[in-house]
């Protein structure tokens with residue numbers, strides 16, 4: 001009889017058990033108490049802060065966002081001048097953070113997967129080099145690594161005059177990296193449109209190929225047909241419209257290279273530091289994910305006659321990915337949050353711009369809450385995306 | 399052809415399915431297989447036994463190239479195992495294998511476990527592959543588990559799925575490596591029953607096992623291995639009642655004492 005109280009609430013409550021021993025009622029009371037305490041603490045803090053700020057006659061509120069910033073920002077993805085507002089300055093900082101994080105995530109993933117697989121290589125030297133990479137990058141503080149890359153870029157690279165040109169048109173020097181870009185042309189628009197349609201078509205083809213396999217048993221060939229579907233139509237349109245391709249190549253003028261696109265030494269150092277550091281962690285995740293799939297799985301697949309590529313694709317990778325994706329998500333989040341170390345080498349990311357804003361306006365609470373809210377939003381978005389991906393690959397097992 | 403029909407009742411013929419000719423294998427300095435020769439004809443059932451570490455697993459794993467031998471020749475259906483990947487894949491399609499630890503694919507349902515190889519390796523349409531799979535799942539008496547995942551099944555059920563998964567590839571030979579050793583006693587019988595049935599249907603089988611009851615009831619020949627050598631090979635009646643070598647006698651007295 002006593003046991004039923006755990007599962008059934010109202011029924012047993014009315015059938016003789018004293019109400020303060022009923023677990024459901026206890027649960028509700030506990031939650032009410034917690035909420036009341038929380039509200040009290042928050043109210044106390046807010047009230048106290050506002051009173052203090054009023055006493056010292058410091059302004060509150062977010063109206064400062066509309067005021068003129070008055071400072072310049074070293075690099076911006078959208079036009080920015082000191083006469084623009086603080087709001088726009090913070091937006092520039094946010095875009096810079098997003099830029100370095102997104103490119104960093106892509107680079108760290110590529111590098112991490114390669115190094116992780118290299119550690120499993122049967123080639124002794126390759127495996128050893130990969131494990132040295134992992135141990136070095138994971139065991140030196142990121143801030144130090146950022147200083148290291150910043151020093152390399154700004155001190156050890158040659159001056160602009162003797163810039164390195166590893167590939168014609170790509171220029172590497174103390175003042176950053178400059179590379180050619182395609183000059184926009186009105187006919188590029190239809191080419192891009194066709195490219196977008198072709199990508200959709202390629203995925204339609206993929207579904208079709210799998211359906212054909214189910215119906216006729218014909219093995220789906222994916223790589224080359226999909227590449228062809230994506231590239232050929234766009235290439236055809238490009239050629240038909242007269243192939244208007246003009247490259248804006250950096251060229252040496254009197255003092256420095258002009259033209260092309262460029263990234264600053266700060267961006268380069270931050271990007272290198274973040275990607276190389278995070279790749280060390282991702283490599284370990286990839287390695288342990290692959291090792292976690294028992295060898296017996298590969299043997300069973302081999303015994304059934306699967307060729308090597310299919311063994312990996314159909315049996316090992318689906319199992320390894322389930323182990324790899326969740327910790328990789330937290331490394332993506334770490335990379336994004338670590339990008340705030342940009343402030344140490346002078347890359348104008350969100351924290352750097354936010355900090356300047358804070359110092360000029362004195363509105364610490366507002367500035368810090370804005371930054372926290374933005375990082376929280378970015379992190380939640382990344383988590384949401386990765387959780388969606390994880391659900392897609394992690395089907396039920398038991 | 400004349401005496402092939404004479405044997406047809408038992409599913410046997412003179413056609414050689416698996417032929418090992420003086421096979422040698424080393425792990426580093428350790429000589430695991432020493433001049434092993436064995437001929438298995440279509441429909442023949444071979445039971446391999448011997449003490450732990452004698453090379454039984456290594457022997458049958460060489461037949462489908464999960465292990466590589468260094469000397470001698472191995473022929474399956476008259477195709478010689480070479481380093482040619484195409485050759486190896488061709489032989490693996492004809493040779494089914496059941497492992498001690500089942501090795502089902504945990505991310506796929508029972509039915510998908512059974513249809514994956516027919517679909518991708520035999521290039522069979524899905525509908526046909528599913529029909530074949532259901533046929534063999536019925537044969538091993540678990541059609542009702544088709545939609546479950548391996549993790550939801552008992553050991554005995556998993557091993558029967560593993561047998562069905564191999565059979566779906568329509569192999570010419572089945573290799574078993576201690577298929578009941580990882581099972582609780584009450585589940586051993588359900589797996590052995592399936593294997594006995596398979597033997598009666600005329601499947602060519604090479605089976606590493608210490609289930610002497612199984613050997614007595616279905617084996618055409620029992621092979622005794624010790625220290626990498628085939629010490630003795632005889633039909634079960636002779637093997638169990640009148641073993642020739644002392645090593646066999648010692649092994650039998652140990653195993654039958656249990």
Ligand SMILES: Nc1ncnc2c1ncn2[C@@H]1O[C@H](COP(=O)(O)OP(=O)(O)OP(=O)(O)O)[C@@H](O)[C@H]1O
Pocket residue numbers: 425428430448449450451452453454455456457
């Ligand atoms: N990969 C390997 N590297 C080195 N030695 C190995 C390897 N695999 C097996 N051996 C050795 O080869 C010998 C034969 O192994 P095998 O697994 O074939 O024995 P077995 O007869 O199947 O024994 P068991 O009854 O324990 O399964 C053993 O002594 C084992 O230690």
Ligand SMILES: [Mg+2]
Pocket residue numbers: 454455456575576
């Ligand atoms: Mg063994």
